[in-house]
Amino acid sequence: MNVTIFPSHAEGRVSAPPSKSMAHRLLISAALSNGVSHLSGVSKCEDVLATVDCLRVLGADCQWSGENVTVHGMELSLPQGNELILPCRESGSTMRFMLPIALLSGREVTLVGASSLLRRPMTVYEELCVRHGLYFLQNEQGITVRGPLCAGAYELPGNVSSQFVSGMLFALTKCGGASVLRILPPVESRSYILLTVAALQAFGADVKWTDEYTLAINGGVEMQARDATVEGDYSNAAFLEAFNLFGGNVTVEGLDPDSLQGDRVYRDCFEQLKKENAVISLEDCPDLAPILFAVAAAQKGGRFIHTKRLKIKESDRAETMAQELRKFGVTVQVLSDEVIVEPTAFHAPTDVLCGHNDHRIVMALAVLCTLTGGVIEGAEASRKSFPDFFERIRTIGVEWKY
16 A cells, blocks of 8 residues: 655644553453453554454453453463464564463464564574473474473573563463573663563562562462553654654653653653764664654764664664665665664655555654655555554644555
């Protein structure tokens, strides 16, 4: 789907979309709990729908009513019978969260998804399975695993993806004994681990830090159902508030000022990018990279460090943003762990822009095009995390058409 964006002035009040990150965590925590939970403010974005699909396969009864979901806790002693297939769609979060849970049953479970998802690295789990005598096989069709995962001592690297740590935390709460999860430093995206711990604790799990790299999990404590509301999403709110750097006057509502989300730093980053020679670390907020690169391109440039993990997102976000920003006349250097957006002459794109099947690339380009106009190919990718993005920006004055 191509979307044409016209030069526009954004103004008005707009609600932040629900947090995809917290929706995943609350849904999984509810499914692992005894009883019936009621979750409100759950977005029907593609990634969240993938998690719901997988939970249903594993036995959780999840019923939608608008943006509310009723979750009946699931039994993990899965019956023998047909092959269990978890449809992860294009959601890396879903696959990394669900794989350790799939290991709990002792049955063979296959996780499938888009080819782009299956190319994303899963060696952290593969190596863990080998060390602990668990079955793991990955090929072009999917990843097949077999447990059972048992309580014990586990180690995971902290510099690949926090989602591996979160996945193990979910599973170890159901292992029926005491476990220790050691995260090998350096630990990147620690805020996402904090979100997982907070969600589990909200449902009664006994999970706590013993030091800055070690988590103790008492799997003998049963989690209990509860009602919860998904908080607003800082990572997607950043796209809406970025209009203010381009002459807009937009107020984003529905964000928790005390949120644990690492992406809440976007406002500080925006302030830095108003100045020359800005240096911004993406260590704890890699999802902000596309919009920060876009803002830097239209402002005074910027230097971004701790960028190497951008390679393993929906696209290689450093390279794809560099490719698209060059169409605006912007010079971008992509180094091994650093991206430099140089302050250069900025003009309307010289060609159709490509979304690279990456929701955050699409939305960053859409914001940028309100300055110059432009056409974005593959704009439907925004549905992955923000299904009504284009409808929502229309309400604040952004003009566009299919």
